[in-house]
Amino acid sequence: MNTRTETRQERKQRTRQELLGAALRLVEDKSFSSLSLREVTREAGVVPTAFYRHFESMEALGLALIDESFRTLREMIRDARSDPSMFEHVIHRSVAILVRHVNSNRPHFRFLVRERSSGLAPIRHAIRAQVRLFASELATDLARFPYMNKWSTEDLQVMAGLIVNLMVSIVEELLEADDPEAEEEIRRLAEKQLRMVVMAAPTWRSKPN
Amino acid sequence: MNTRTETRQERKQRTRQELLGAALRLVEDKSFSSLSLREVTREAGVVPTAFYRHFESMEALGLALIDESFRTLREMIRDARSDPSMFEHVIHRSVAILVRHVNSNRPHFRFLVRERSSGLAPIRHAIRAQVRLFASELATDLARFPYMNKWSTEDLQVMAGLIVNLMVSIVEELLEADDPEAEEEIRRLAEKQLRMVVMAAPTWRSKPN
DNA sequence: AGTTTCGGTGTACAACTGTGCACAGAGTAT
DNA sequence: ATACTCTGTGCACAGTTGTACACCGAAACT
Numbered sequence: 214m215n216t217r218t219e220t221r222q223e224r225k226q227r228t229r230q231e232l233l234g235a236a237l238r239l240v241e242d243k244s245f246s247s248l249s250l251r252e253v254t255r256e257a258g259v260v261p262t263a264f265y266r267h268f269e270s271m272e273a274l275g276l277a278l279i280d281e282s283f284r285t286l287r288e289m290i291r292d293a294r295s296d297p298s299m300f301e302h303v304i305h306r307s308v309a310i311l312v313r314h315v316n317s318n319r320p321h322f323r324f325l326v327r328e329r330s331s332g333l334a335p336i337r338h339a340i341r342a343q344v345r346l347f348a349s350e351l352a353t354d355l356a357r358f359p360y361m362n363k364w365s366t367e368d369l370q371v372m373a374g375l376i377v378n379l380m381v382s383i384v385e386e387l388l389e390a391d392d393p394e395a396e397e398e399i400r401r402l403a404e405k406q407l408r409m410v411v412m413a414a415p416t417w418r419s420k421p422n
Numbered sequence: 423m424n425t426r427t428e429t430r431q432e433r434k435q436r437t438r439q440e441l442l443g444a445a446l447r448l449v450e451d452k453s454f455s456s457l458s459l460r461e462v463t464r465e466a467g468v469v470p471t472a473f474y475r476h477f478e479s480m481e482a483l484g485l486a487l488i489d490e491s492f493r494t495l496r497e498m499i500r501d502a503r504s505d506p507s508m509f510e511h512v513i514h515r516s517v518a519i520l521v522r523h524v525n526s527n528r529p530h531f532r533f534l535v536r537e538r539s540s541g542l543a544p545i546r547h548a549i550r551a552q553v554r555l556f557a558s559e560l561a562t563d564l565a566r567f568p569y570m571n572k573w574s575t576e577d578l579q580v581m582a583g584l585i586v587n588l589m590v591s592i593v594e595e596l597l598e599a600d601d602p603e604a605e606e607e608i609r610r611l612a613e614k615q616l617r618m619v620v621m622a623a624p625t626w627r628s629k630p631n
Numbered sequence: 632a633g634t635t636t637c638g639g640t641g642t643a644c645a646a647c648t649g650t651g652c653a654c655a656g657a658g659t660a661t
Numbered sequence: 662a663t664a665c666t667c668t669g670t671g672c673a674c675a676g677t678t679g680t681a682c683a684c685c686g687a688a689a690c691t
Contacts, residue, residue: 221688225638244540247456249678262680263639330594331453331540341598371614375588382587385539389550405580413621430658434668458648471650472669636689641682648677655670661663 229267231257233281236274237320245275245328245336275328275336282321283343289314290350303358304407311380312400315387326385348377360414368419375410379403438476440466442490445483446529454484454537454545484537484545491530492552498523499559512567513616520589521609524596535594557586569623577628584619588612 219227235256239248250271254261268274293299293310315322329340352373355361361369383403390396428436444465448457459480463470477483502508502519524531538549561582564570570578592612599605 219688221636221638224688228638242543244453244455246453246540250680251678259638260640261678262641262682265680266638327540330538331455331536334451368614371611372618374611375615375618378587378591379584382590402580402583405577406584409581409584409622409626410619412625413618416621416625417618428658430667433658437668459650460648468668469670470648471652471671474650475668632691634689634691636687638685638687640685642684643682644680646678649675651673653670653672655668657666657668659664659666661665 225266228257228259228263231259232264232267232274233278236278237324240324240327241320244331245324246332272333272335275333276339278321278324279328279336279339279343282318282325285314285318285321286325286347290347294354304404304411308383308400308403308407311383311403312387312396315384319388322384323388326381326388329381344377344381348373351376358414360417364417365419368417372410372413376407379406379410434475437466437468437472440468441473441476441483442487445487446533449533449536450529453540454533455541481542481544484542485548487530487533488537488545488548488552491527491534494523494527494530495534495556499556503563513613513620517592517609517612517616520592520612521596521605524593528597531593532597535590535597538590553586553590557582560585567623569626573626574628577626581619581622585616588615588619 232253235253236245236248239252239256248271250264251261253271253274254264268277289310292314293307296306296310299306325340328336329344330337332340349370352366352369355369355373356364361372364372383399383406386399387396390399441462444462445454445457448461448465457480459473460470462480462483463473477486498519501523502516505515505519508515534549537545538553539546558579561575561578564578564582565573570581573581592608592615595608595612596605599608
């Protein structure tokens with residue numbers, strides 16, 4: 214039994230994680246806002262009132278989930294950036310990485326894309342802020358690519374927004390897909406869509422008329 | 423008093439509409455799935471059990487709301503198609519029409535974009551099916567444009583998907599915006615994004631390598 | 632060793648939920 | 662005028678909800 218030599222902090226962290234995990238498991242079939250505090254504690258295996266030792270409300274737990282989810286998303290970006298074969302097959306590699314990370318973190322991604330548009334205002338806004346941040350980082354990355362290195366900041370932002378949008382909708386579709394060939398089809402179309410979007414790069418010039 | 427000479431069918435239709443309207447009003451600040459049958463009937467001014475005279479469950483009401491919402495969306499498309507000045511300034515006009523329709527049907531659009539990703543599976547799927555249908559129609563429309571008239575059906579579908587995606591996210595942003603200058607900024611960026619996307623048309627060729 | 636701190640328990644309660652049932656009263660059909 | 666058909670009402674009931682409160686026992690501190 215390893216609980217024997219468990220410090221108090223550790224124990225607290227553990228049940229905190231259990232609460233977060235329980236919520237994540239439960240939003241698989243229900244929306245977060247229709248999730249009750251008692252359901253979460255029941256799933257986590259603690260008594261309802263224990264919830265308050267960790268979060269002051271369900272909304273607070275939701276915000277914590279956002280933190281957690283974006284931590285895994287940042288891992289993904291780090292993966293993508295450190296991929297040496299990236300520059301040649303950017304699109305192919307990016308989509309591959311995205312698909313892989315969605316598959317190994319389905320609950321987190323599901324939570325994010327759902328609550329991004331539905332959900333309580335504070336949660337919605339927290340997610341959208343993070344996504345915008347992500348888009349900004351992408352924009353600076355884009356500046357290193359051919360054709361785009363002369364673009365204005367706004368143009369880069371717009372292009373980044375476009376790509377992030379696309380990524381969000383790819384994630385949405387991946388989450389709806391269950392069988393692997395549906396996934397393969399999504400991946401194929403996703404790559405095509407991305408290619409179309411970046412195809413604008415060589416031709417683009419701000420304020421065309 | 424006009425209720426004096428009200429036929430039974432009319433009366434039933436009226437309270438049915440009241441229920442739909444009540445639900446639409448309530449999802450302004452809560453998500454549909456966390457909406458209770460009693461709340462809806464309370465807002466509509468009828469007794470809870472009367473609900474069942476019109477819908478067998480909240481899910482059924484949700485599906486009815488989808489119908490209603492897409493009816494107003496189809497109006498929008500009709501407007502757009504019949505606009506004579508369309509072909510010259512397609513993008514500018516399209517965005518204008520979109521913004522106008524979102525503003526005059528905020529509750530419907532809010533309901534759609536929220537429940538599209540969250541919400542119960544049947545409702546989610548119903549909405550996504552309609553959106554896909556919309557994308558297909560757009561694809562055939564696109565075939566009439568220069569450069570694109572030689573494209574394969576799949577390429578047209580992909581481009582249409584891209585545009586619809588973009589429209590969805592524009593609607594999402596419009597719904598978050600409250601003050602008119604924020605709206606103006608969204609409109610401006612939306613036009614730029616659309617221009618970028620269609621910019622691919624002249625250069626695009628399937629299976630580039 | 633004695634005291635304090637604090638994560639988790641158990642009980643309790645008022646508020647709310649969905650829905651079954653009997654019934655009213657107006658619209659409709661005969 | 663009489664009988665039937667409905668939409669909407671009223672009441673009831675068991676189940677669930679959030680949270681207040683007193684409490685326990687072990688880790689942490691003195």
